[in-house]
Amino acid sequence: ExxxxxSPGTLSLSPGERATLSCRASQSVRSSYLAWxxxxxxxxxxxxxxxxSSRATGIPDRFSGSGSGTDFNFTISRVEPEDFxxxxxxxxxxxxxxxxxxxxxLEVK
Amino acid sequence: QLxxxxxxxxxxxxxxxxxxxxxxSGGSISSGNYYWSWIRQHxxxxxEWIGYIYYNGNxxxxxxxxSRVTISIDKSKSQFSLNLSSVTAADTAVYSxxxxxxxxFDSWGxxxxxxxxx
Numbered sequence: 402e403x404x405x406x407x408s409p410g411t412l413s414l415s416p417g418e419r420a421t422l423s424c425r426a427s428q429s430v431r432s433s434y435l436a437w438x439x440x441x442x443x444x445x446x447x448x449x450x451x452x453x454s455s456r457a458t459g460i461p462d463r464f465s466g467s468g469s470g471t472d473f474n475f476t477i478s479r480v481e482p483e484d485f486x487x488x489x490x491x492x493x494x495x496x497x498x499x500x501x502x503x504x505x506x507l508e509v510k
Numbered sequence: 511q512l513x514x515x516x517x518x519x520x521x522x523x524x525x526x527x528x529x530x531x532x533x534x535s536g537g538s539i540s541s542g543n544y545y546w547s548w549i550r551q552h553x554x555x556x557x558e559w560i561g562y563i564y565y566n567g568n569x570x571x572x573x574x575x576x577s578r579v580t581i582s583i584d585k586s587k588s589q590f591s592l593n594l595s596s597v598t599a600a601d602t603a604v605y606s607x608x609x610x611x612x613x614x615f616d617s618w619g620x621x622x623x624x625x626x627x628x
Contacts, residue, residue: 436614445514445606445618446557457616489557493613497570499547499559 407502424490514619532607
């Protein structure tokens with residue numbers, strides 16, 4: 402099973418600042434099989450990025466993803482008030498297993 | 511717009527079977543382009559994929575839960591269901607259903623909390 406480790410656990414920023422989140426895999430992940438989600442309390446998780454760098458339908462361009470192999474990043478170019486939430490990375494591997502990172506909480510500084 | 515809604519008991523006794531249903535609206539559960547998954551999140555912990563089902567009934571489960579999980583589909587009702595047997599307190603979690611694309615989950619239900627308690 403591929404283990405995903407996200408850092409930092411909590412990121413404290415002010416609106417307008419740049420957010421960079423990291424997701425490191427225990428084994429190489431095919432780029433097309435890496436996704437990022439936003440989760441707000443009481444709401445359904447929302448797909449933001451799939452294929453490591455492709456934005457899902459309707460996702461603003463301030464959200465972006467990059468990386469390959471075992472190191473992936475997720476960036477919010479300028480954090481908006483509605484962006485404060487928990488962010489998860491997720492991978493799918495050749496054994497047909499889906500696994501998630503433990504999450505990064507983006508909070509107001 | 512696709513919507514998924516989980517339903518089922520919020521309390522289950524230890525050793526019993528947890529049963530949940532996901533109702534899909536705004537889209538076809540019979541689409542061959544998607545799988546339909548169950549995912550759970552233990553309190554204060556990360557997300558764990560439980561398994562998925564295809565419209566033709568083919569299933570695949572997380573090996574760690576495989577011996578206790580059954581996922582089924584009722585296309586006539588646009589629903590798919592989760593049964594998790596022999597539950598313990600460790601199965602207390604928020605259970606969510608999700609539409610599964612090639613390698614990611616593109617639509618989720620809000621989730622429902624199931625507590626295992628005597």
